[in-house]
Every structure is written in C-alpha cells, then in structure tokens.
Amino acid sequence: MSAMSNSNWSRRSLFRAAAGMAAAGTLAACGGNNGRGGSSGSGKNLVQYFHAYGEAGVEQAVKRYAKAYKGADVTTQWITGSQFEQKLFAALLTKNAPDVFEFHPQIQLVKSGQVADLTDIIEPVKDDFNPADIKSHTVDGKIYGVRMIDDPQFFFYRPSLFEKAKIEVPQTLEELIEAAAKLKTSKVKGAFLGNDITPVQSPLIWSAGADTLTEDNKVAFNTDAVAEGLKQLRSLFTSGNLLLDAPADWWDPSAFTQGLTAIQWCGMWAMPAMQQALGDDIGIFPFPKVGSAGKQSVTNGGWSMFVNAKGDNVEAAKEYVKWLWIEQKQYQEDFATSYGFHIPPRTSIAQSATKLKSGLPAEGVKLFNEFGHFDNIGWTQAMISSINDVMANSVRKDGDPKAQLAAAEKKVDAELKKLFG
Template sequence: MNFSRRHFIGAVTGLASAAVLSACGSNSGGVETGSSASPSAGGSGKLVQWYHEYGEQGTKEAVQRYAKAFKGADVTVKWNLGTDYMTLLATTLLSGNGVPDVFESENGATLDMIQKGQVADLTDTLGDDASKFSKPVLDRMTYQGKVYALPQVVDMQMLYYRKSVLEKAKVDPPKTFADLVTAAKAVKTNAMGGFFAGNDGGLGVLANLLIWSAGYDQLNSDDTDLGFMESNFLDGVNAYRDFYASGALLPSASKDWFDGSPFINGETAMQWTGLWALGDIKKKWGDDFGVLPFPAIGSAGRQAVPFGAYGSCAAAKGSSNNLAVAKEFIKWLWLDQTDKQVDFANSYGTHIPAQPALVSQASQISSGPGKEAAEFVDKLGHASGLLWTSTISDAFNAALTNVVKKKANAQTEFAAVQKTAQSELKRIKK
C-alpha cells in the first residue's frame, strides 16, 4: 500500500479529513477493449472507468486486464496520478464534463454525491447477494437503505505485539485498555518503547477508536447528535491522557504509525499499524508476533478495528450515457468475478477481499495473523460514517488534543464538540 492509501485509512479513523487522499488530474491513459454485446439503448457501447493511483507494482496492468475481459462494452481505464483523486472526482462530477461511467470512491459514495444525485442506486444490482459481502464494509457504502457502491478491496489497522517480549515480562496480550497500559509498562526498557501509535502520540490514528472501543458509535441512532457523550468514553479519554504521560507510550520513532519499521527495528514491543506491514513484519519476526484489535475501554467497552475500502460507483449521468451497462460491469467485476477479486487483493500488496468467503483463497491472509485480521474486520470493523464531516472530525480531534496534551477538562471540551455536531448535522441532513 502506498502512502496515499495509508493516509486514506488513517483519515478513516480520526485524522483530519483534509489529509485524506483526493485527486490529481494526471492521466496515464487507458486501454480500449473489445465488445461482443450490443450497447444499451441510447448508450455508446463504451465505458470509462476511473481509479486513483495505486502504489503497488502491477495494479494498473491488472485493472486493465480486468476491463479487457468484460464483453458488455469497450472499457477505457483512466489511471489518475497524484494524491488529489477525490478532489478531482468531486470537481468532475459537479461540472458534469468528462464524468466517468464507473469510478472508485473512498468508502463508497460521499454524502454530497448521494444528495446531489450524482451516483446511481446499486441496490437492485446487488440484489440478494448483499450477504456475500462483509457487513460492516457494505453498511458503510449504504445510505438510508440504499447501496451506492460495491466494495472492491479492504485495508485495515491492528495492534502488532512481540510474543516473546510479552512472555518474558509475564504479561498476556492485552484485551482491555487497562491491560494495554499494564503490558506497555511491563515491557518498556531504556532501549525499547512499550507501545507506539504515531509521532503525535497516537492522537490522530487512534482518535475514533476511543469512541468505538468504549462501546459507542460516532453519532446517535437518528444522526442528530453525538453518540458517545457518556462517562465510559470520557473516562477512557482521561485514561489515555494518563497513558500518554506515563512514559510507556513511545512518543516518537524513526517512522510514523503507518510504517512498520519501529516494530521491525525493535524500537517498540507493540505497535499500531496496518495490514500492509504484515509481510515485512513476518519476514523479520517469523512466528514471534501476534495481532490484536484495539482493546476494549472500560466496563461498556468492546474490541474494535478500523477499516477502509474503496467502493465502485456508477455515475448517474456518465459521459457514455450507458448506465445499465455500467451497473452490469460493476456487478460483473466486483461480485461475479471472484478470481479477479482475489488477484486484486492478494497479488499487489496485502489486502482483504470484500467477500469473506474469498479470504481462504488469498494466500497472504488465508492463515495466521492475516486470517485473524480479516476476521477482525468482519466481526469488529468500524469506519467513520457518512455524516461524520470534517467539521465534526476537526472539532473532535482538537478536543482530544486539548485533553491529552493540555490536560483540559474532558466534559467541557467534548460538550463543545457536541454543540458543533448538533449544528452541523442539522445543516447537512436532508
């Protein structure tokens, strides 16, 4: 996984939305493919499909092969270079000029795309096959009961720990946040930190995990207010403040959280990072490591992991005027062509197929820690919701920073976030 996609999944869990991967208008071209089917009425017999730039070698050639194999239309793949893909996509959809018929979008269509009628409803396209997808992942691509994207491939984050180091310190792998603090203190030495989650002390990447692991959701059931203004959450934030100041949390390392190097180099006994680091970690430590979800916080808590998944969307008004075939192509590629889905997840980096039944076919995650990671997503996965806007996220992150770093009062800080959220949700709900 390249930096852009790491940044994307970091943003999913709490980094400011402005830091998320978006779009650069560069185009490396595409591939014209043969067609053996007649175009739909009024359509051109052609489709244009957009991808952001994947960093893994061979991905571009793979998606071109997939497009060429489709017999329903000539599919041209546009490979968008740079780190501003989502900005380019939003601008193009808004302008109505050069709109791709099929495109990938971070965690599926955005609220703006849905409310402006820029994306097609794929509920009927998916039909009864919805159960084939990981429920948390598909739920993230669903709004008000309608599916607006089919998941392509899943990335996620988790906690890596050195088995031998914890065993030597006579502590068990942490299942609760209190266990994590205890273990980090027990394994810390002058040469090795106890736990590392980023050069900001973990405040960016772990922010929303403090909500989910405390047992709450970002918003309440009717999306009118925050869903976590309870004592268990506030106590958890205060507990993280104490952990931050304890010395057991490694405050900085040679690389940031998204790079597995601190764990690989022995700078820390435990690290929060992504599935993408699994291969390098396995090469270094063999069987001497394990993986865990983020531990449960407090008596109402639950274990949790964050995920990010690009979803394939159909433009309501694509340039080729071929919506029926665009839907057919999405279904063909991301539901029916399971061999291509396994190839996409397994051959170019380490990822999880969006259909859990395919995990056993992906050799990198068919057993051991990789298989555990896939199960974490299906059972414990979370992603920021469609209505968790940058305004709310920024206010939340600022409050968390004030509590942890400046020792501000948690109740006061998050009460201010609540007012911001109530106003923002009233503005955006339609």
C-alpha cells in the same frame, strides 16, 4: 497504505481545500503514468481514481484489470495517499472529474447527488456480500457503491519482547499504558498509535462502550467513559513511552518491522510485509476495553468503488464497475489477497481465500468477525474532522476532554441537522 480508513487519517476541511484547489487549477493530471488500456476499440473512455496503495504490485494489478476490460478504454489515476482525498474532492467539482472512484460510504455524497445508485448491479449478488457492508452503503433502500475490500485494524506486537518484559496481552487501556512503559528501552518505544494519534479515535469511542452515532443518527460519543479514555491517552502521550515521530505513518509497518516500537496500531494489509521481516514473532490484539463497561474493538476500514453520477459516462461506468467488482471474482480475490491481506466482502470469495485460512491472517479474520465496527454512512468528513480536533486538543494538547467532546457534539449536531433535518 491501503486503508486510510474513513475514520482515520488526519483530515482538513476537504471541501474548502477542494474549492481552493479547483480555483488554483491544480487538477488536470494527478497520477502521471495513466495505464490507459487503449485496446478496447469501443470508443468509450473512462477515468478511475485510486489512492496509492502501499503494497508492491497493487498499481500494476489495477491497471492490468482495466486493460482486460473490452467495454471501454479505462485510464487509472494513481494518487499519493495523503493527497488522494483533496484531489478527489477537488476534481469532483470540475469537468475533469473521474467516472469511477474509490472512497468510503458517506451520506453527503448521496445527498448531493454525487454518486450513482448501484442497486441494480448489486441486487442479483447482494446475498453474497457481508450484510454489514451492504448496510453501510444503503440509503433509503438504495445501495450506493460496491465494497471492494474490508480492512480490519488492530494492534500488532512482538511476542518475544512481551516474554522478555514478562507482560501479558493488554485487555484494558490501563494495561496497554503499563505495557508501553515496561517495553520501552533506550532504542525501542513502547507503542505507536500513528503520528497524530487519530487512527485510534473511533476504537477509543467504541471500546469505551459508546458509539459515533446512534442508529437514528444522534450523537453517541460524548460520554464520561470516552472522556476518561481521552485522559488515559493523554497520560500515554506525555509518558515518553509513545513513538511520536515515525518516518512513515501508522498504515506503513516499517516502525514495527525496523524495531522502532514494540506495539503498533496498523492494518491487516501489512501482514505479509511484517511476516517477511519478522517471521512468526508477531501477534495481534483488538483495541482494549476502556473503563468497566467497555468492550474491545476493531476498526473495519476498507474501500468501495463509486460511480460519479454527475459524469458524462454514468452507464458505461456502471458497466465497468459491474464487470470488475461484481463479475470478475478472480480479480477480486487477487486484489484482496495477493499483495497485502484484506478480507473480501463477498462471502463466497472470503470462504475460498486460502491465504486467510490459517496463522496470523486467520486470527485477523476472527478479530474482525468478533469485534469489527463497520463504516456508518451518516458519519461524514466534517464529523470525523471534529473528532480529530478532540484528539488534537485533549490528547496532544492539554484541553479538558469533557469540554472538547461537548464542542464536537455541537459541530456534529449542526451537521446532522443539515443532513437529516
């Protein structure tokens, strides 16, 4: 489940949850088996938080890298996906906060002084990073966080089922809805967009020719085209052609590989597992156009490594991050391509990553380059949450999309004023 991308999984008001959990004292140990290196002899101890990636072998790899580091003893907390965010934000309020943690670039972490400025360690290799990844981590000319992986997300489909139903790859949202209807059988649903539909909320906005925010941080999602797209999604939701209660959520390929659905929104990380199950009977396509002015889109999720600026070991933590995520290219390529497939944010590594050079992964890279939308550091948890509400109220319930978008605009405006004045 390597990309519960920052625009995408169902969220609560995390800071509220965090405060509650801190009060309840549930924070001390959330990962169990800690993978402590124990052999550096440096006398320095660091703790790093990772969310539990779904691909086999990732946890062992992360602990192996940590153990190879001689500058400190690094303990890894490996935290189940759905709890990761709550546990991270709760822990950051306490003395048990991690020194290093993975997350997505969000400006409130910078404004609150929670994450350390990493410009000095990134600057020497800055030109080797995808410029969009540098931009999404930059505030006032300073870079906060090192991108570890880029995680494009798109629709996966079974070409054999498309052939049998005599349908083409959907170019528009209407065509996607029609395809889901034609592909549905008594055993197979037409499509799966995640159990709560939120994974497609940002692509719906982009594919309707809108955006979450403008370049100068104004609301950009409240348009007639987005409202129209929400109406169309509502019709898909009520059609009976959508898989709504998959045993595992969208980031896990099992609904697709077990034949519960003919089309699934998922991430590139799941390709190896899909190929193992289905061989060559897999194709991918971007989120289709919404309305006449729209354009296909691909979510680029992914994860970045941050240093806790309020921790006791800021310099030691920066040294470790520099060692692993700047200097150890072999580990960076291993992390990106040996378990699931992710795109290395370093151009030099992306160019040498042979597993991404042909077939389905190469197609994923092509869609990522052509249609990918990167994190916007100004698009925060609270803003994401307000769009989650729009999805709940206008797609899963029957609320008026225009009214829901207007309500979200109000909330997001209030957040923007807090952040940018």
